[in-house]
Amino acid sequence: MHLLIWRKKKSIWCRPSCIPVSIVIVLIVLVVLVPLLDQPNIVQMNATSAPISLHCSDECRLSLVESIPEGHMYPPNVTHLPTKNVWLDLIDEAQTQIEIASFYWSLRYNEEYPYNSSIEGEQVFQALYAAGSKRNIDLKIAQNWPNKQFPNVDTEYLVKKKAAQVRSLNFSKLLGNGILHTKFWIIDRKHFYIGSANMDWRALTQVKELGIVAFNCSCLASDLGKVFDVYWSLGTPDAVVPDSWPEELSTDINMEHPINISDSQHSYGAFITSSPPPFSPTGRTNDDTAIVSIIDSAEEFVYISVMDYQPMCTFTHKLLFWPNIDDAIRKAALENNVKVKLLISWWKHSSPAEDHFLRSLTDLSQAYPKVDLQVKRFVVPSTPEQDKIPFARVNHNKYMVTDRSAYIGTSNWSGDYFTSTAGVAFVFQDLNNDGNFQNITRDIRKDLQEVFERDWNSPYAVPLRRL
Numbered sequence: 001m002h003l004l005i006w007r008k009k010k011s012i013w014c015r016p017s018c019i020p021v022s023i024v025i026v027l028i029v030l031v032v033l034v035p036l037l038d039q040p041n042i043v044q045m046n047a048t049s050a051p052i053s054l055h056c057s058d059e060c061r062l063s064l065v066e067s068i069p070e071g072h073m074y075p076p077n078v079t080h081l082p083t084k085n086v087w088l089d090l091i092d093e094a095q096t097q098i099e100i101a102s103f104y105w106s107l108r109y110n111e112e113y114p115y116n117s118s119i120e121g122e123q124v125f126q127a128l129y130a131a132g133s134k135r136n137i138d139l140k141i142a143q144n145w146p147n148k149q150f151p152n153v154d155t156e157y158l159v160k161k162k163a164a165q166v167r168s169l170n171f172s173k174l175l176g177n178g179i180l181h182t183k184f185w186i187i188d189r190k191h192f193y194i195g196s197a198n199m200d201w202r203a204l205t206q207v208k209e210l211g212i213v214a215f216n217c218s219c220l221a222s223d224l225g226k227v228f229d230v231y232w233s234l235g236t237p238d239a240v241v242p243d244s245w246p247e248e249l250s251t252d253i254n255m256e257h258p259i260n261i262s263d264s265q266h267s268y269g270a271f272i273t274s275s276p277p278p279f280s281p282t283g284r285t286n287d288d289t290a291i292v293s294i295i296d297s298a299e300e301f302v303y304i305s306v307m308d309y310q311p312m313c314t315f316t317h318k319l320l321f322w323p324n325i326d327d328a329i330r331k332a333a334l335e336n337n338v339k340v341k342l343l344i345s346w347w348k349h350s351s352p353a354e355d356h357f358l359r360s361l362t363d364l365s366q367a368y369p370k371v372d373l374q375v376k377r378f379v380v381p382s383t384p385e386q387d388k389i390p391f392a393r394v395n396h397n398k399y400m401v402t403d404r405s406a407y408i409g410t411s412n413w414s415g416d417y418f419t420s421t422a423g424v425a426f427v428f429q430d431l432n433n434d435g436n437f438q439n440i441t442r443d444i445r446k447d448l449q450e451v452f453e454r455d456w457n458s459p460y461a462v463p464l465r466r467l
Contacts, residue, residue, distance in 0.1 A: 054252060054253060054257055054258070054259040054260060055259070055260045056217070056219035056220070056259050056260060056261040056262070057219070058216055058217050058218055058219055058261065059216060059262060060214050060215070060216060060217035060219075060220070060261045060262065060268075061214065061215040061216055061217070062212060062213070062214050062217075062268070062428075062444050063080065063081050063086075063212070063213050063444075064080040064081065064210065064211075064212055064444065064447050064448060064451065065080060065081045065082075065083050065086045065193065065195055065197075065209075065210070065211040065212060065213050066079055066080045066081070066082065066083065066208075066209065066210055066211075066451075067082065067083040067084075067197060067203055067204055067205070067207060067208060067209035067210075068082075068208060069205065069206050069207060069208050069380055069392075069393060070117060070205050070206065070386070071381065071382075071383065071386065072208065072380055072381065072460070074454070074458075078450070078454050080447070080451070081213065082204075083195070083197050083203065083204055083209055083211065084120045084123065084124060084204045086193060086211075086213050087124050087127075087185070087193070088123070088124065088127055090185055090187050090191055090193060090213070091124075091127045091128060091131050091187075092127075093187050093188070093190075093191055093215070094131055094135075094137050094187045094188060095137075095188050096137065096138060096188055097137065097138040097139075097140070097186075097187070097188055097189070098128070098131060098132075098137055098138070098139045098140070098185065098186075098187055099140045099141075099142075099185070099186040099187075099225065099228045100139075100140070100141050100142070100184070100185050100186075100199070101141075101142045101143075101180070101182040101183070101184050101227070101228055101231055101424075102141065102142070102143050102144075102180075102182065102183055102198065102199045103143070103144050103150070103179065103180060103181050103182070103183065103198050103199075104143065104144060104146070104150035104151075104152070104198065104199065104200070105141075105143065105152060105153070105154035105155050105199045105200075106121075106150075106153075106154065106198075106199070106200045106201065106202075107121035107122065107124055107125040107154055107199055107200065107201055108121065108122055108125050108153075108154055108201070109121070109122035109201075110201065117201065117202075117205040117206055117389075118201035118202075118205075119201075120201060120204040120205055121200065121201025121202075121203075121204055121205075122201070124204070125154060128158070128163070128164075129157075129158060129161065129163050131163075132158060132161075132162075132163030132164050133161055133162065133163040138165075139158070139163060139164040139165070140164070140165050140166075140167075140228075140232065141155055141158070141164055141165070141166045141167070142166075142167050142168075142169065142180070142182075142228060142231035142232055142235055143155060143166065143167075143168050143169070143180065144168065144169060144171070144179045144180035144181070145168045145169060145170040145171065145172075145180075146168060152166070152168065154199070167231075167232060167235025167236065168235055169231060169234050169235050169239075169422070171420070171421075171422075173239075174234060174239065174240070174241055175241065175276070175278065175420050176420075177315065177316070177420050178276065178315075178416070178419075178420030178421045178422070179421055179422070180231065180421075180422045181410060181411060181417065181421045181422060181423050182227075182231070182410050182422050182423050182424055183195060183196065183197055183198055183199075183211075183410045184224060184227075184228075184410070184424055186221055186224055186225055186228060187221075188221075189218060189221050189222045189225045190215075190216065190217070190218045190221050191213070191214060191215045191216065191217065191221060192213070192214050192217065192220065192221045192224050193211055193212070193213045193214075194211055194212055194224070194272075194408060194409075194410065194424060194425070194426045195209060195210060195211015195212060195408065195410070196209045196210055196211060196307075196396045196397055196398045196399075196409075196410060197209040197211060197396070202389065202391065202392045203396070206386065206389055206392035206393060207380075207392055207393070207394055207396045208380055208394065208395040208396060208397065209396050209397065210305075210397040210398075210399055210408065210451065211408060212408045212426055212444075214426075217261060219253075219259055219261065220253070220259065220261065220270060220272065220426075223251055223253050223259075223271075223272055224272050224424070226248075226249050226250075226251060226281070227272065227274055227279075227284075227424055229249055230245070230249060230274075230279055230281065231279075231422070234279075241278045241279070244281075244282075245281035245282065246281070247282075249281040250281045250282035250283045250284075251281070251282075251283040251284055252283055253270075253271050253272070253283070254271050254283050254284060254285040255271060255273075255285040255289065255290055255293055255427075256285075257271075258270055258271045258427075258429060259271065266443055266444075268428045268429070268430075268444070269428065269429040269430070270426065270427065270428040270429070271285060271290075271427055272284075272424060272425070272426055272427070273285045273286065273287040273289075273290045273409075273424060273425045273427060274286070274287060274422075274423070274424050275287035275288065275411065275417065275418045275419075275421065275422065275423050275424075276418065276419055276420050276421060276422065277419075279422055285427075286418070287409065287411060287417075287418055287423060287424070287425055288324055288325065288418040290407065290425065290427050291325055291328070291400065291407060291413075292324060292325060292328040294400060294402060294404075294405045294407055294427070295325070295328040295329060295331075295332050295400075295402070296328060296331070296332070297402070297404055297405065298332060298336070298338050298402035298403060298404060298405075299336075299338065299403055299404065300338065300339065300402075300403040301338060301339040301340070301341070301402060301403055302329070302332055302338055302339070302340045302341070302400065302402050303340075303341050303343075303400065303401050303402070303449065303452040303453075303456075304329075304340075304341070304342045304343065304399075304400045304413075305342075305343040305378075305395070305397045305398075305399055305400070305452055305455065306342075306343075306344060306345075306397065306398050306399075306412055306413045307344075307345040307394060307395060307396050307397065307398065307412050308344070308345070308350070308351070308354070308412035308413065308414055309342065309344045309354060309357070309358065309412075309413045309414070310351065310353060310354055310357055310413075310414040310415075311323045311324075311325065311326035311357060311414070311415070312353075312357075312414055312415055313414065313415035313416045313419065314351070314414050314415075314416060315416045315420075316416065320415060322414070322415025322418075322419070324415075324418075325413060326357070326361075329342075329361065329373070330361070330364065330373075333364060333365075333371050333372065333373040334364065334368065334371060337370055337371075337372075339372040340361075340372065340373045340374070341374045341375075341376075341452075341456060342358065342361070342374070342375045342376075343375075343376050343377075343378050343395075343452065343455060343456055343461060344358060344375065344376075344377055344378070345377065345378050345379075345394050345395040345396070345397075346377035346378065346379050346462070347379070347380070347393065347394040349391070349394075355464065355465055358375045358464055359375075359464060361373050361375060362374065362375050362464060375464045376456065376461040376462060376463060376464065377461070377462050377463075377464060377465070378395040378455060378460055378461050378462075379460055379462055380393045380394055380395055380460065381393075381460070395455075395460075398410060398411060398412065398413075399448065399452075401445060401448040401449045401452055404429060404430055405427065405428070405429040405430070405445070406427070406428050406429075406444065406445045406448045407425055407426075407427050408425060408426050408448070409423060409424065409425030409426075410423040410424055410425065411423035411425070428444060428445065430445065
C-alpha cells in the first residue's frame with residue numbers, strides 16, 4: 001500500500017508540465033549560488049583590471065618647445081626651447097628620413113613684413129632643402145590640399161628640386177569637409193615633435209606656440225609614424241577612407257594601455273591620440289575621448305590653454321551643438337570640485353560667440369559657492385607695424401595640464417576639429433609601480449603647469465569681458 005502511494009506521488013512529481021520548474025531551479029543555483037562560492041576569484045580579477053602599461057626600452061628625452069613672439073616680454077628663465085632651434089636640431093639629427101605632416105607651408109623669407117622676422121623661417125626651409133637635395137635624406141611631406149589662401153609654393157619648390165616627396169589630402173573628397181590641421185615631425189622614426197606651430201615663419205617669431213620634442217624615443221616615434229602612414233595613403237589621387245584599416249597600422253598604445261617611457265630620472269605613461277575617428281585604425285584613442293578622460297580623472301585642477309573654444313561645430317552649413325568637452329568641464333567643476341581655469345586667446349579673428357559660451361561657464365561660480373571655474377582671455381600685444389602682419393600676434397597654444405596628466409595637441413577646441421579635421425596629441429600621465437596614475441612624473445607635467453601659471457598671472461591675461 002505504501003509502495004503504491006509512493007509510486008503515485010513519484011508519477012505526479014515527474015509530470016512533463018513540471019519539468020520547466022525544475023530547469024528554472026537549476027538555473028538559479030548555477031547563476032546565483034555558484035558565483036558566490038567563487039567570490040575570491042572575482043575580487044582578484046577586478047584587482048588586476050587596472051590599465052596595463054607597456055614598456056619602452058628607449059631612454060626618451062622630452063622637452064617643452066615654445067615660440068615667444070617678438071616684443072612679448074618674459075624673463076629668459078621661464079621659457080623653453082625655441083621652436084626654430086628644435087626644428088634645426090631635428091633636421092641635423094636625421095640620418096635617413098624626415099616625415100612632416102602639416103596644414104600648409106609659408107616658411108620662406110618675405111620682404112613685405114617688418115623686422116626681417118621671416119628670416120628664421122627661411123633658415124628652416126633651407127635646412128630642409130639641403131637635407132633633401134644634398135644629404136640624400138628622404139623628405140616626405142603630407143599636407144592639406146592647397147588653396148588660394150594657403151598655396152603650396154614652398155613644397156612645390158622642394159618637389160621641383162627633387163628635394164622632397166609631397167602628398168596633399170583632399171578632405172572634400174575624403175570626408176565631405178574638413179582639413180589636415182596636424183603639425184608634427186618624425187625623424188628616422190626615432191625622434192619627433194608635436195605642437196601648435198605651423199610650417200610658417202610667423203610660427204617662429206610672431207605667434208605664441210607650444211609643443212613637445214622627444215629625442216631617442218623610437219617606440220612612440222614609430223607609433224606616430226603609423227599616423228603619418230595613414231595620411232600618406234590618403235594623399236594618393238584615388239584615395240578613399242577605408243571601412244577598416246590594414247592591421248599593420250593598428251596600435252597597442254592607447255589610453256587603456258599607455259606605454260611606459262623613461263628618461264634618466266622619471267617615468268611616463270604616454271600615448272598618441274588622433275582625430276577624426278575615420279582616420280583612426282584599431283587601437284588608436286580618439287583625440288576628444290582622451291581630453292574628456294583627462295578632465296574626468298583630475299582630482300585638484302584642470303588648466304586649459306587653447307586659441308579657440310566653442311562647444312559647437314562652426315564650419316558646417318548648419319550650426320551643430322557639440323558639448324562633449326564642455327560637459328566634462330562643467331562636471332569636473334560641479335561634481336568633483338576640481339578647480340578649472342581656461343585661458344582662451346583674444347585676437348582680431350576670435351568669434352564673438354565665444355564670450356557667451358565662456359560666460360556661461362564662469363556663471364557657475366556665481367551660482368554655487370564651492371565651484372571654482374575661471375576664464376581669462378590672452379592678448380599678444382602688437383606695435384602698429386606688427387599689427388599689419390596677417391594671422392599673427394596670437395597665443396596659438398593647444399594644451400591642457402591637470403594634477404595627474406598633460407595633453408599637448410594640434411587642434412582648437414570646437415567640434416569640427418574632432419569630427420572632420422585631422423589632428424594629433426601627445427598625452428603623458430603619472431604612473432606608479434602599480435600601474436595607477438599618480439605623482440611620479442613631476443618634471444614635464446610640472447613644467448607645463450608652470451607655463452600655464454606664468455601665462456595666467458602675466459599682464460597679457462585679461463579678465464573676460466562683461467557683455
